[in-house]
Amino acid sequence: MEHVLDNPAWNALISTNSTLADGFGAIRYFDKAVSPFVGMEVNNEENFRKLYEAVPHEGPFLFMSVTETEIPSFWSAKGFVVGWQMVYEGSADLEKNFNSLTLLNELHVPQMLELTKLTNPGPFNERTINFGNYYGVLVNDTLAAMAGQRLQPFDYTEISAVCTHPDHLGNGYATQLLTHQIQLITQVGKTPFLHVRNDNQRAIDVYQRLGFTIRKPAYFYVLVKDKL
Structure with a gap:
């Protein structure tokens, strides 16, 4: 079973921070005035597409994972930072x-x-x-x-x-x-x-x-x- 912190943005958006969240189903995001973080229940191309269609602005968005992730071509990666959790x-x-x-x-x-x-x-x-x-x-x-x-x-x-x-x-x-x-x-x-x-x-x-x-x-x- 995936640890909560392996997908912290998604788990925050569906729990304590849900009052600040928008989205549906397997995708969630914050209002851009609050935070650029987005979250998906599973980080796959289908959910990246649903997220693309759901969010009402062009970005920038911040996607975080504890593993390197292949970003679908309909998203453009303008920055990449490696850190520690x-x-x-x-x-x-x-x-x-x-x-x-x-x-x-x-x-x-x-x-x-x-x-x-x-x-x-x-x-x-x-x-x-x-x-x-x-x-x-x-x-x-x-x-x-x-x-x-x-x-x-x-x-x-x-x-x-x-x-x-x-x-x-x-x-x-x-x-x-x-x-x-x-x-x-x-x-x-x-x-x-x-x-x-x-x-x-x-x-x-x-x-x-x-x-x-x-x-x-x-x-x-x-x-x-x-x-x-």
Whole structure:
């Protein structure tokens, strides 16, 4: 039986994140203002075709798999990123003071978009905050660092958009935000996981020190519609 995290986007779209999902049958997708992720129950040509016909815009879309996937010719791959999927196996009992963190809301979205554009932690759009639990460090009312949650497939929750403004590196903000997210997720009985580029060794080292272990490779395809 396939593990939930072998197809995290699909499993998120049919479970915890279903309120943000569109689609039917064996295909699901998010509104493009929320996330470019798409999901299929089975990654085959028939479902790629159904997805093509269902989504109401041209893209870009983000398709992720733990195995390399042949993309049908009616989709055009505009980007390809290889990463790692990492799962938290550390302690659920974390002692830390999180008083300096701020729960972010719609008023912070312009700064969140600016920070993610600068640091490129992954796709972040106008309504990505709807996934929930985005926290940040504000310095003089300016967003210096942030982290939040994204895909939530059944008993797992993905930590995402972990980023720090270059002017504020070295202050331990990322570690504090990550530790806080781990605590939020484990307190409700779920297991944290995340994705990271396989060439980002600095981030991988941080995640491993916090208790994350590499589970499987993660292959990300940036897709737009071609001629069907």
